[in-house]
Amino acid sequence: MRYTDEAGPSSDSVLADLDAAALSYATALSDGPDGQRALLRDRFVAECLPFAGRMARRYRGRGEPLDDLEQVARMGLVKAIDRYDPERGSFTAYAVMTISGELKRHFRDTTWAVHVPRRVQDLTLEVNRVRMDLTASLSRPPAIAEIADRLGATVEDVTEAVVSSAGHSPISLNAPTMGTDGAAELGELLGDVDRDLEAVDDSITVAELLLRLPARERTMLMMRFHGNHTQADIAAELGISQMHVSRTLTRTLAWLREAMISDTIPRWHGAGVPSESLAMRVSTCRTADGITVRIIGEVDRDSADRLRAGLLHAVRAAAGLGRLTIDLTNMPLIDAAGLAVLTEAAELAEPPLQLVGVQRYVAKVLAVAGLDSHVADRP
Structure with a gap:
């Protein structure tokens, strides 16, 4: 291509030999007036654009649009033209290196979805x-x-x-999965059910209920289930018997279970009451229908004998006075020894005795022992 001071290029607008065109451009640039430098540069850039396009097409098929690659290649071409020095060698070789470098830099800096060194x-x-x-x-x-x-x-x-x-x-999490016709996305197939998340509501509820318990009961629960202490260890630490620890944990867990499934929080039996007052007591009174026995406190093997003596006396007294009624409103716990006493009294009573004021978790124990048929509403 021959560069002149005229407004447009000669009719031979495209040359195969870029080196010759570059030499002609360099000569015209050095000999021509300063006012024509920008025009000469624009003409040479336009002449070399097909060469930049061929360089860009070498990198197609790598995930980048061809239009973007051509734009990057043309920017590299302009840099090569502006920095070209005929005394340092072939323009074509220099342009190839410059344009290739720009294309590689584009792939390295802009096409990676994740930052990689x-x-x-x-x-x-x-x-x-x-x-x-x-x-x-x-x-x-x-x-x-x-x-x-x-x-x-x-x-x-x-x-x-x-x-x-x-x-x-990387593949998008919103990409449709194979064979689902777009019905499911890839992200729906990843991960698993978080069982701990399902227990968040229960954990919050239990934490609020624990604040309603006395300090001693909370301490026992923490030592047993968080500190993994045995009942004997807890008893030694608190200076009480192992049996008392067992009864307290049983009563506390029963109250927590009932509170978890109830719409209203049940009354805590023993809250603010000294432990000595929880000892089992039996009182008997005469009513219009017969004899009523009130059991107050926990019934276990240590107090079963006292309960047996009181109930047998009441059974004999009720024989000529009417029905024997046993009020369990203030009995929060009963073990196997206590159930044996109630069973014995039920077999001896005539007419059949009735149990009133039964707490929910005590009622479950009575049902296991076959005494649920004697449970009645409190008169």
């Missing part, structure tokens, strides 16, 4: 190139060690490059 990015490109070459020569996919041997790199570096390559174009 430049060293790993460059190694990833080399690993992909060597993998294709080895696959063609070996007729099989190459091993990591074979790629590392060809590149002169370590297996660890090649493995890091292979893993990092997944960060170039």
Whole structure:
């Protein structure tokens, strides 16, 4: 191409030999007036645009639009033209290096979805190139060690490059899964049900209920279930008997279970009451229908004998006065020994005795012992 001071280029607008065109451009630029420099540059850039397009098409098929690649290649072309010095060699070679560098920099800096160090990015490109070459020569996919041997790199570096390559174009979590016709997304297939999340509501409820318990009961629960102490350890720490610890934990857990499933929080029997007042007591009174026995406190093997004496006396007294009624309103706990006493009294009473004021968790124990048929509403 021959550059002149005229408004447009000569009729021979496209030259195959860019080196000759570059020399002609450099000569015209040095000999021409300063006012024509911008026009000469624009003409030479327009002449070289097809060359930049061919360079851009070498990198197509790598996930980037061809229009973007051509834009980057043209920017590299302008840089090559502005920095071109005829005394330093071929323009074509210099332009190839400059445009290729711009294209590689574009892939390195803008096309990775996840930030990866430049060293790993460059190694990833080399690993992909060597993998294709080895696959063609070996007729099989190459091993990591074979790629590392060809590149002169370590297996660890090649493995890091292979893993990092997944960060170039990750699959969207909103991508439709194969074979579902878009009915499901990839993100719906990842992860698992968080069982701990389902227990959040229960954990919050239990935490609020624990604040309603006396300090001693809270301490026992913490030592047993958080500190993993045995009942004997708790008893030694608090200076009470192991049986008392067992009864207290049973009563506390029963109250927590009832509170968890109830719409209203049940009354805590024993809250603010000294432990001595929880000792079992039996009182008997005459009513219009017969004899009523009131049991106050917990019934276990230590207090079962006292309960037996009181109930047998009441059974004999009620024989000529009417029905025997046992009021369990203030009995929060009963064990096997106490159930045996109630069963014995039920067998001896005539007419059959009735149980009133039964708490919910005590009623479950009575049902297991077969005494639920004697439970009646409180008169």
